[in-house]
Amino acid sequence: MTEPLRIALAGLGTVGAGVIRLLDTNGALIARRAGRPILVTAVSARDRTKDRGVDIARFDWVDDPAELARHPDVDVVVELVGGSDGPALALARAALGAGKSLVTANKAMIAHHGLELARAAEAANLALKFEAAVAGGVPVIKGLREGAAANVIARVYGILNGTCNFILSKMEAEGRDFSEILSEAQALGYAEADPSFDIDGVDAAHKLSILASVAFGAQPAFDDVAITGVRHVLAADIAEAAALGYRVRLLGVADSGAHGLFQRVHPHLVPLSHPLAHVVGSTNAVVAEGNFVGRLLFQGAGAGDGPTASAVVADLIDIARGEFGPPYAMPADALAAQEVADSGERRARAYVRLTVSDKVGVLAEIAAAMRDAGVSIESLIQRGAQADGSVLVAIVTHEGPERSVAQALEKLRGSQSLVGEPMWMHILDA
Incomplete structure (x- = not known):
């Protein structure tokens, strides 16, 4: 029989327990799809005695999650600790450094350190997978x-x-x-x-x-x-x-x-x-x-034990099949370092809500600020007075550069008529 894929779980919260439950429930089907069994062999978490609704006594317990990277009966480390740095990043680096592939649901760590980890994985011919980091169970x-x-x-x-x-x-x-x-x-x-x-x-x-x-x-x-x-x-x-x-x-x-x-x-x-x-x-x-x-x-x-565990195990199935591939769809060194786009040049319609004092001349002041900034108003609606005497003014603009709306709001922020911060929402094109 083909050797099983042996995994270590760091973090036994909702998702970690969900991974164990999923492998227990669908283990036979997963083995058929992966071409070999996927077995948990070691775990680590903060509290060994906590009741998680799954039996963890059958697994090796490791107090320090970073030690999972050096466990002799582990092929893949699954990081479910969370946080962009700290124990999660230490474990990720240790796992890849020790020749273990890595699966994670940690969006913060991947957003901040994904490029470094991808380069390390590719250099060592290992897998780095993070399907569960975005949108839970949605692939x-x-x-x-x-x-x-x-x-x-x-x-x-x-x-x-x-x-x-x-x-x-x-x-x-x-x-x-x-x-x-x-x-x-x-x-x-x-x-x-x-x-x-x-x-x-x-x-x-x-x-x-x-x-x-x-x-x-x-x-x-x-x-x-x-x-x-x-x-x-x-x-x-x-x-x-x-x-x-x-x-x-x-x-x-x-x-x-x-x-x-x-x-x-x-x-x-x-x-x-x-x-x-x-x-x-x-x-x-x-x-x-x-x-x-x-x-x-x-x-x-987008969250929850079942959907997120499903994404984690889907990544493990890929690794069991030998389907690695570059984490970002192309080699890390081929990823482009792009300039930041200037949002001020983007053209769109906008919704602006202003809370203003209920007094004569306020609407004229708003209209003048919009005019001076080059913002064309499609509609302007004033609602009745609030309990504090203020009124809400809702504006929808015609399509135009975002910089113009920003300039109009900056001018209005200095107005004595404004009560609180304006709310600016972009209007999505269909």
Whole structure:
């Protein structure tokens, strides 16, 4: 019988326990598809006594996860510790240095250190796989790296954070404000006690950086992602978008060309005619546009023990088959170091919401600021007074350079009429 693929698991949280459960449940089928069994031989986590709902007594226990790299009965290390640096990165480096292939679900580590790890894996003829790092169980990395490999990808974009999508679609359905829905999401386990990485867009930016590298053959450039989260989206914005024929979604958007590499995570108004407008709850969805294949849509559960474990084990099956390939679809040294695109030159329509004092002359002041910056207004709507006496003004612009909108808002920020920060959302073309 063919020798099994022996794996070590570092991290026995929700996903780690899910990997064990999946291998136990579907082991025979997985062995047939992989051509050999896939067996866990060693594990490491912070608490040996914790009940995880799976039997870990049958595996070798290692206190220091980095020691898994030197375990004699391990072929592949699966890193599920998390974090861009610290123990996770130490383990990744140690595993590749010791001749072990590496599978990880760690988007932060791959976004920050993926190029280094890819070079190490390729130099040692090892596998580095990270399907589970983006969109949970949705096979978007494999789809871009393999299924769309013959295409020039013009743009990749999508809903990359389930927590934010749950909050926004819940606000949309129930008309409640952000803070109230966030508390509910935390109670249900969709959001962490400290939700900053999710609601401020950092988690989505990690994933977008990885997608951009695979899609465009670009060196990972997380530090160049422009990030705006959703914590300042109001129920009034959701309602205004609905009245205009849109839904609000936090999108990661990236494209590449002569202008350089553009990467942005930002709330968008998505037209109802676009499939992303109909993605609700904690679902993730990614759109890729290829020059021969056309528009591809990848959609499914973006988190959770089952979907993420499924992606981890899919990577292990590839390794068991001997299917390695470069982690970013081309050798790491062939990845281009691209200039950062100037977002100010991008042309689009915009939604701008201003909270202003309810007094004479405010609308004229807003219109003058827009005019002076060269922004053409398609519609301007003023809603009734709030409890504090302020009013909401919602503006939709005609298509124009983003720099003009930024200049208008910068001028308005100094106005005594403005109450709070403006909200600027981009309008996605259909």
